[in-house]
Amino acid sequence: MSSVGSEARQIGFTLIELLVALGIFLLVTGAAFALLSSSQQRYQTESQVLTSFQEARLALDQIVRDVNDSGFPPPSFLITGFPRNSSSSPFAWSLGAGYPGASCQIAPPGGGGNCTTATAGLTSPGDFDLIVETDPNPLDPSCPPNPCPVLWIRYQLQGTTLYRGTAQKASGGDPDTATSTQLVPFVQNVVNNSSSGQITQYQLAYPTMFPLNAPVPIFSYNCDTGGATTPCWSAGTNNAPANIRDVVVTLIVSTPTPDAKTGLPRIVQLNGRGRRVNPNQ
Amino acid sequence: MVAQSTMRKRQREAGIALLISIFILLLISVVAIALVVSSGTESSLAGNYRSATGVYYAALSGLEEARGRLLSKNSDAFTTTNASGFLPATGIALNMGDTYYLINPVGGEAITPWDTSSTYGDNQFGVEFGPSGFGAPTNPSPTALSVWNRNPLLALNLPGPLYKWVRINAVSEKSAGIDADNDSLANNTVPLYYDGAHFSNNPLAGPQVLELTAFAVLPNGSQKIVQYLAAPTPLNLPNFPAAITLAGDSANTVPANSLSYSGPNSPSFNVDGTDSFRFPFGSCTATGNVYAGIGYTNTSDNSQTNIKSVQVVAHASDYKGTGAVTPNVLPVTMPPSLQTPNDYNNLVQTITKNADVIITPGSGTSPPYTSYATTDMTSLGMSPTNPLTVVVNGNLDFNGWHSPPGPGYGLLLVTGNLKYDPDASWFGIVMVIGKGTMTGSQNGGGEVDGATLVAQTVNPSTGASLTSLGPASITFSGTMTGAQGFYYSSCWIRNALPTASYKILSFHEITQ
Numbered sequence: 069m070s071s072v073g074s075e076a077r078q079i080g081f082t083l084i085e086l087l088v089a090l091g092i093f094l095l096v097t098g099a100a101f102a103l104l105s106s107s108q109q110r111y112q113t114e115s116q117v118l119t120s121f122q123e124a125r126l127a128l129d130q131i132v133r134d135v136n137d138s139g140f141p142p143p144s145f146l147i148t149g150f151p152r153n154s155s156s157s158p159f160a161w162s163l164g165a166g167y168p169g170a171s172c173q174i175a176p177p178g179g180g181g182n183c184t185t186a187t188a189g190l191t192s193p194g195d196f197d198l199i200v201e202t203d204p205n206p207l208d209p210s211c212p213p214n215p216c217p218v219l220w221i222r223y224q225l226q227g228t229t230l231y232r233g234t235a236q237k238a239s240g241g242d243p244d245t246a247t248s249t250q251l252v253p254f255v256q257n258v259v260n261n262s263s264s265g266q267i268t269q270y271q272l273a274y275p276t277m278f279p280l281n282a283p284v285p286i287f288s289y290n291c292d293t294g295g296a297t298t299p300c301w302s303a304g305t306n307n308a309p310a311n312i313r314d315v316v317v318t319l320i321v322s323t324p325t326p327d328a329k330t331g332l333p334r335i336v337q338l339n340g341r342g343r344r345v346n347p348n349q
Numbered sequence: 350m351v352a353q354s355t356m357r358k359r360q361r362e363a364g365i366a367l368l369i370s371i372f373i374l375l376l377i378s379v380v381a382i383a384l385v386v387s388s389g390t391e392s393s394l395a396g397n398y399r400s401a402t403g404v405y406y407a408a409l410s411g412l413e414e415a416r417g418r419l420l421s422k423n424s425d426a427f428t429t430t431n432a433s434g435f436l437p438a439t440g441i442a443l444n445m446g447d448t449y450y451l452i453n454p455v456g457g458e459a460i461t462p463w464d465t466s467s468t469y470g471d472n473q474f475g476v477e478f479g480p481s482g483f484g485a486p487t488n489p490s491p492t493a494l495s496v497w498n499r500n501p502l503l504a505l506n507l508p509g510p511l512y513k514w515v516r517i518n519a520v521s522e523k524s525a526g527i528d529a530d531n532d533s534l535a536n537n538t539v540p541l542y543y544d545g546a547h548f549s550n551n552p553l554a555g556p557q558v559l560e561l562t563a564f565a566v567l568p569n570g571s572q573k574i575v576q577y578l579a580a581p582t583p584l585n586l587p588n589f590p591a592a593i594t595l596a597g598d599s600a601n602t603v604p605a606n607s608l609s610y611s612g613p614n615s616p617s618f619n620v621d622g623t624d625s626f627r628f629p630f631g632s633c634t635a636t637g638n639v640y641a642g643i644g645y646t647n648t649s650d651n652s653q654t655n656i657k658s659v660q661v662v663a664h665a666s667d668y669k670g671t672g673a674v675t676p677n678v679l680p681v682t683m684p685p686s687l688q689t690p691n692d693y694n695n696l697v698q699t700i701t702k703n704a705d706v707i708i709t710p711g712s713g714t715s716p717p718y719t720s721y722a723t724t725d726m727t728s729l730g731m732s733p734t735n736p737l738t739v740v741v742n743g744n745l746d747f748n749g750w751h752s753p754p755g756p757g758y759g760l761l762l763v764t765g766n767l768k769y770d771p772d773a774s775w776f777g778i779v780m781v782i783g784k785g786t787m788t789g790s791q792n793g794g795g796e797v798d799g800a801t802l803v804a805q806t807v808n809p810s811t812g813a814s815l816t817s818l819g820p821a822s823i824t825f826s827g828t829m830t831g832a833q834g835f836y837y838s839s840c841w842i843r844n845a846l847p848t849a850s851y852k853i854l855s856f857h858e859i860t861q
Contacts, residue, residue, distance in 0.1 A: 093369070096369060096373065100372075100373055100376045103376065103377070103380065104376060104380070107379075107380040107383065107384075111383055125397070125398050128398070129398055129401055132402075133858065136405070136856075136858060137856070137857060137858050140855055140856065140857045141526075141527070141855050141857075142854065142855050144543075144546060144547055144548065144854055144855075145525075145527050145547075145548065145855070146547070153526070153527075203857075204860060205860045206526045207476065207477065207526060208860075345409075345853065345856035346853070346855055346856045346857075347852070347853060347854065347855075
């Protein structure tokens with residue numbers, strides 16, 4: 069019997085054994101759950117970064133493609149009476165600033181210039197506003213009578229959302245008002261035009277970003293001068309939307325929420341360059 | 350029993366350990382896979398953007414290669430590498446519907462874009478020209494190999510840009526979506542031409558508009574089609590105000606710096622400012638406008654007296670031109686961009702940059718003369734359809750420039766003295782800028798049709814640069830006989846203008 073009882077005791081566990089096993093189990097699962105929770109936070113933040121990154125990449129690709137194609141068809145395609153079938157200029161500006169007959173001056177860094185729009189303080193072409201004039205698909209069968217008219221394609225930053233809108237070019241029309249009613253959100257959480265307080269926040273996590281401690285223009289322009297291509301604001305008499313050759317695009321996007329682990333903001337900066345190939349006359 | 354029970358206990362413990370290890374392994378794997386997947390997506394997104402940019406530039410490089418090789422003065426020009434069978438001869442328009450392909454195969458692959466079912470088939474052509482009645486490219490189309498498939502680059506085995514083909518063809522109003530003549534009809538049979546500002550259906554308006562379409566594919570499958578419309582544009586030269594223009598310092602009052610001209614005592618020698626086309630070819634017609642016979646810029650010095658010299662007055666009726674002035678020796682104005690020696694030096698540089706042939710002077714004689722015979726000029730193969738821009742950096746002697754090897758066609762620029770032989774004929778533009786002297790004393794029946802311009806920018810003895818234009822001179826000896834003379838011809842002038850480049854008239858990325 070005693071041998072049977074001893075066998076039965078051997079089958080079960082002592083309290084010590086159980087406590088030790090439970091302790092080890094708790095340690096292992098605790099570590100595993102800590103890892104899991106940390107990875108979840110990480111996954112959450114990284115997937116947000118990824119989404120922002122992807123959205124910005126696609127936007128950058130589209131902006132660069134529109135800029136490359138700007139000014140098609142050039143003014144040499146103009147037929148008297150049909151200005152809507154050719155581009156007056158690769159990049160449009162507002163009727164109030166003289167479009168298309170009288171040109172305007174693109175602002176130097178920090179604002180200025182006189183390519184004003186109906187929105188006070190906003191210039192186009194400007195740091196955060198650009199109207200491309202092009203005909204993406206003149207043979208598109210969906211818009212008879214062919215050829216399809218030229219479009220004004222506008223990119224405008226409002227707050228932290230970059231909007232995109234297209235409107236058909238119309239004789240005597242205003243590229244500014246025509247596109248302003250067509251804008252739809254294109255990229256969210258664009259932080260190029262942040263306040264100095266936010267910039268300080270970003271620089272805690274990314275010391276090299278916003279190097280001038282000031283908003284970073286989404287669009288900066290280089291103009292043809294007959295010689296070297298220089299930044300438009302320093303191109304003197306050649307400072308005009310029709311002379312823009314390169315548009316350097318800088319998109320800085322942040323995640324919707326700060327990093328779940330560190331609490332710091334996560335931002336991504338993307339750079340691209342569109343080059344107008346079409347002649348401007 | 351003891352042994353069995355111990356065994357059971359061991360088995361149960363082993364099971365728990367296994368379960369725990371599997372569980373932990375699972376957790377770690379999930380985290381690891383999530384991380385790998387996440388960074389993988391990120392890098393593939395960056396890859397997408399990179400390949401989109403890469404394929405864009407690959408296609409653009411195809412366009413640029415074709416545009417460059419259309420220009421006959423380039424070393425790999427189609428006229429050099431594919432002298433026959435590729436594009437029509439110079440001056441002949443491409444027909445609507447005809448297609449020519451520049452192909453760039455990699456590793457011996459076959460590229461037959463006219464076969465729309467082939468790997469790199471050209472479906473875009475049908476989209477553009479189907480409505481005009483050309484559903485598919487010419488089968489087969491003439492092809493030329495890219496520079497990457499030709500030596501010396503081929504031997505270097507460099508990886509070239511990954512464009513597959515570039516199509517060269519004519520465009521019509523219909524295919525380009527343009528109503529060039531504003532008649533509300535989209536013509537689909539007449540090729541478009543470019544008059545320097547706009548498109549036209551008129552072949553006389555200017556050079557033909559060519560469409561270049563490049564297709565690029567990367568190994569990862571990214572594709573792009575981009576398109577140029579391009580037309581050759583001539584070098585921008587000043588208008589010629591006279592059959593012979595002597596350009597000097599218009600403000601000069603110093604007698605020694607006056608322009609001068611002396612003519613031959615020959616009844617057959619004419620200087621005529623009437624726009625004519627004495628040996629017509631092609632479709633050009635003379636405008637009938639009348640310019641000056643001899644034009645001079647200096648009105649405050651002895652130029653007029655110098656030019657109205659003995660033989661000119663004696664043969665006054667042979668110097669014809671605008672107004673009822675005989676001999677037709679008239680003051681003319683050069684444009685503001687051509688007033689100083691520097692302006693003319695810039696013009697010489699521009700022409701030299703666009704020259705087909707640059708000849709440097711021979712040596713030995715004093716002054717060293719370059720005889721046409723000792724140069725490549727005999728073998729240049731100039732013709733009305735192949736006018737060349739020839740720059741002679743020094744003196745040129747035309748002695749014996751009979752036909753053949755003459756006459757010359759195109760633009761002749763001599764920076765030294767031009768020793769004219771009346772045997773010689775030149776159809777186009779003759780410029781003597783530099784020493785600014787032209788002499789002649791022999792016999793012959795040749796003529797210069799087009800325009801002649803003489804200007805002095807350096808001291809003819811020392812070669813030193815002048816601060817204002819010097820006394821340019823034309824000195825034909827009284828005994829020079831037989832020459833037909835100098836006739837103004839806008840057709841020959843236009844024909845002689847060097848093609849500066851194939852200008853991009855438009856650029857467009859095709860939506861796919």
